[in-house]
Amino acid sequence: MFTTRPELSGDFGMVASTHWLASATGMSVLERGGNAFDAAVAAGFVLQVAEPHLNGPGGEVPILLWDAREERVSVVCGQGVTPAAATLEHYAGLGLDVVPGTGLLAATVPGAFGGWLLMLERWGTWPLADVLAPAIFYAERGVPMLPRIADTIARVERLFRDDWPTSAATWLGHGDRLANPVLARTYRDLAERASAAATREAGIAAARDAWYRGFVAEAVAEFSLKTAWRDSSGGVHGGLLSGDDLASWEASVEEPLTFGYRGHTVCKTGPWGQGPVFLQQLALLDGFDLDAAGFLSADYVHTVIECAKLAFADREAWYGDADVPVDDLLGLPYNAERRGLVGESAGRELRPGSPGGRSPRLPRLPGARVRAQAGTGEPTVGRDGSVRGDTCHVDVVDQWGNMVSATPSGGWLQSSPVIPSLGFCLGTRAQMFWLEEGLPASMRPGVRPRTTLSPSFALRDGAPWLAFGTPGGDQQDQWSVNFFLALVHGGLNLQEAIDAPMFHSEHFPSSFFPRTARPGVMHVEERLDPAVVAELRRRGHEVEVLGPWSLGRLSAVARDGGFLKAAANPRGAQGYAVGR
Known part of the structure; x- marks a missing residue:
């Protein structure tokens, strides 16, 4: 049958993803001696820069991997949990019968960073600074402004100008090259902290600590708790995430079903x-x-x-x-x-x-009456057949037989206002909970949303x-x-x-x-x-x-x-x- 391109075949290494820059980044890691886990992490961070309308640092990532030494499949859960304050009573008090699809009220703990770092720490070989370097480069220099990114920004331009000024400052006014120098600075700070540590593992731990208990967590908590801006419910709501919510969470390794x-x-x-x-x-x-x-x-x-x-x-x-x-x-x-x-x-x-x-x-x-707003939820397939974006994916296999399948998502540029000191926004995965008691996916504190990421x-x-x-x-x-x-x-x-x-x-x-x-x-x-x-x-x-x-x-x-x-x-x- 007709195919648009060949099935690739070789014996050294393969990377496939939803963006060519991420695939090229992963392959460059393999070419320089990294394994599939190093390559997937580097590609994952590049996806945050190259496809900001589909995923971001404030999102989440589930990962399935095969370790050729252990000869087993493992699941890395980089899905954050709901805040301690996320109760049914809180949402009912706001007059909501569904969690808004945008804004601060739908945020869970940003788990992608923890998920990527856990895989790098346990199965990878490269230092964190090395796997972050491509993402920092692209965030500083810029990536091509794809038509889909430009279209997404255009759909939410009025929202940014009227309600989310920090997002307007970050995403509006770019030409054919999209850069994010504030995010580059955030990742450079984390890379420098990791490089100052005595060992590779200690460096990863130092960066993780800065994210979940240090300057990143402090900025997330302050913005979430002190900012109240309009969301897709049509109302003005603040967030619920606290520093304790971030500090008490960590990525985990599980057995697959x-x-x-x-x-x-x-x-x-x-x-x-x-x-x-x-x-x-x-x-x-x-x-x-x-x-x-x-x-x-x-x-x-x-x-x-x-x-x-x-x-x-x-x-x-x-x-x-x-x-x-x-x-x-x-x-x-x-x-x-x-x-x-x-x-x-x-x-x-x-x-x-x-x-x-x-x-x-x-x-x-x-039966909630909702405000018509671009960026609501996770737009996937338009009625006209257009794929408007939602999530990313990356797969890697290396010469030793290690394999990775990862689906990063959340923290879309259109989903929540940018935290100005960090250069990224929070995710909105809590919209997947039901505001109704007694269901497996009912809203309650400290649990994972029933994500679609698969x-x-x-x-x-x-x-x-x-x-x-x-x-x-x-x-x-x-x-x-x-x-x-x-x-x-x-x-x-x-x-x-x-x-x-x-x-x-x-x-x-x-x-x-x-x-x-x-x-x-x-x-x-x-x-x-x-x-x-x-x-x-x-x-x-x-x-x-x-x-x-x-x-x-x-x-x-x-x-x-x-x-x-x-x-x-x-x-x-x-x-x-x-x-x-």
């Missing part, structure tokens, strides 16, 4: 993120014959979409930073019963199951095979599933699977403000066979056909047949894979 499918073992984060919904889809699909259906046939697409609806309904009822019945959700009896709900016609209801006999409870969709890793016949992922909010664990199935059932290579016509469901509530749902609606790229689209409509799907290259921003690296391989997304003319 896994599911075996047709000789492959897929690894994901725990249910504090939406990652297990990928595994639930596989558990349902395992009882269907997708090979007999035919890749991208009407039967194939219908089955995948209907299984996604069931899995995401369970996400709504059961997922959160709580006691989630994962074993039951992934169990054979449960999925055999759930599989029977997939009929010949499109399902129109949100139907969570009863794992272990428990009764599901869905959140009440909010890096992926897969083994084949027990050996490390594939690191992959995509931006896309709620679509991440649909587009990634489609890509994986294209490899397993479609027989495509990495680039062919990325380039193949993409589709997803809009059936379930959005994880982002203002939390709307579109029951029965699915999006497809117009390259999907028109006869397939017609048959899907006949079965009751409300199919909206979008642009031919509008859905998905996947990238991937692999170890396959004695070679290292990589591929990246052509959509948006921004992602790139490099390697040799």
Whole structure:
């Protein structure tokens, strides 16, 4: 089949990401003797500068990695938690029934810095100053002002001028080169503190301490608690983050959740993120014959979409930073019963199951009147098919067999006002909580939001095979599933699977403000066979056909047949894979 670019193949190293500068940075680290973990961290910090509308220092990052020495997959959780003051009573007192999608009130502890540093400390080899150097260079000198960045800034220019003056000072007035000298100064200060330490590990610890207990934490707390500016609720609200909130948090290492499918073992984060919904889809699909259906046939697409609806309904009822019945959700009896709900016609209801006999409870969709504001939530796919940005992704494999899949996000330039002394804004991930008691994803202090960020890793016949992922909010664990199935059932290579016509469901509530749902609606790229689209409509799907290259921003690296391989997304003319 036609591909937009070749699948890369070599034996030294591969980097694939959502921006060519990050991919080139990661590859330069590999070329100079760094390993996959050093390369991913350096690339991750560059993404904060090169794609500030998609991620930033105040955001978060979940990471899946394979350590060739330990021969195991680990999860690094760089997802910060809610402030101690983030109670249901506080939000109710403000008259809110949904957390605003922008502004200070939706901030959680900025976890990306801690997540990247934990991976560098435990698995990397380079000093912090060396991995920060490319990001400092680009922040000082500037990066190309991509049309998507310029468009994002233009959409929020009035908001910046009227309500967020520190953001106006940081992001307005640039030409074709976007620089952030204040952020460069912040990272240079951290690099100098790290370089002054006696050892590499001590330097990383010194920088982490400055971030979570030193000058960064002090600036975050002061700005959050003393500033009250307008947000997407239409009201003026201050923040809740305190110095104690930052000081008491640290990134963690966890075991992945896994599911075996047709000789492959897929690894994901725990249910504090939406990652297990990928595994639930596989558990349902395992009882269907997708090979007999035919890749991208009407039967194939219908089955995948209907299984996604069931899995995401369970996400709504059961997922959160709580006691989630994962074993039951992934169990054979449960999925055999759930599989029977997939009929010949499109399902129109949100139907969570009863794992272990428990009764599901869905959140009440909010009825809040919201202010129309650009930058709200995590804009992913426009009704016209344009991909307006939301998150980043980076994958790395090195010559020793180490592999990384990371999905940094949050702290978007359009999401919250810039902290003037630091050069970045806070994230807004708390918008994913429900302001309703008794749900796994209910707002409460000191817990992680049920993030949509969802890096992926897969083994084949027990050996490390594939690191992959995509931006896309709620679509991440649909587009990634489609890509994986294209490899397993479609027989495509990495680039062919990325380039193949993409589709997803809009059936379930959005994880982002203002939390709307579109029951029965699915999006497809117009390259999907028109006869397939017609048959899907006949079965009751409300199919909206979008642009031919509008859905998905996947990238991937692999170890396959004695070679290292990589591929990246052509959509948006921004992602790139490099390697040799």
